[in-house]
Amino acid sequence: AQSVTQPDARVTVSEGASLQLRCKYSYFGTPYLFWYVQYPRQGLQLLLKYYPGDPVVQGVNGFEAEFSKSNSSFHLRKASVHWSDWAVYFCAVSMPGGYKVVFGSGTRLLVSP
């Protein structure tokens, strides 16, 4: 069965600094991968998604992620963090043609001035 691990429960970054949030997945084959963001008291919103193809995926608000089959990873990056990026970020995986989506436990991003 597929699974997702986000090893960092909480990450603190200074405003303007770069960011990397880690995601490791377990799946036999090439899955579909997603990053979602949850702002306080809201549902989740899609940041970006990976379908088999170019390993670097661009998303909204300057976010990008890189798929690595050899490392089973899909890390999220941003060059310069803004205070409005303060939120919880979820990595998710699904099987091609399937209906279930498995979410990681989330990483809470704190932005310091």
Place this chain on the structure above:
Amino acid sequence: GGIITQTPKFLIGQEGQKLTLKCQQNFNHDTMYWYRQDSGKGLRLIYYSITENDLQKGDLSEGYDASREKKSSFSLTVTSAQKNEMAVFLCASSIEGGSYEQYFGPGTRLTVL
């Protein structure tokens, strides 16, 4: 664009009570989901529905029932609320299955006294 509406926003129940949560979407999506979100544990799938009148159990279906009588609506029933239970229940929809982006509602926050 569309929207997912969840009612109620806040739900307070007593131990042993049967409680129903409702979800409506106007995307005309086929697939709908119910997730439970506990602090620090990410999202866990309770039920999903591929189309009207279809129900599929997720990983956390014990203690819950679901109903999809119309394409646009998906309800979840907590069959017997557990004392001191606190969680957020998120409804989501997608065009067709887990390969596609999921759109989330704002959630129903459950507290059991």
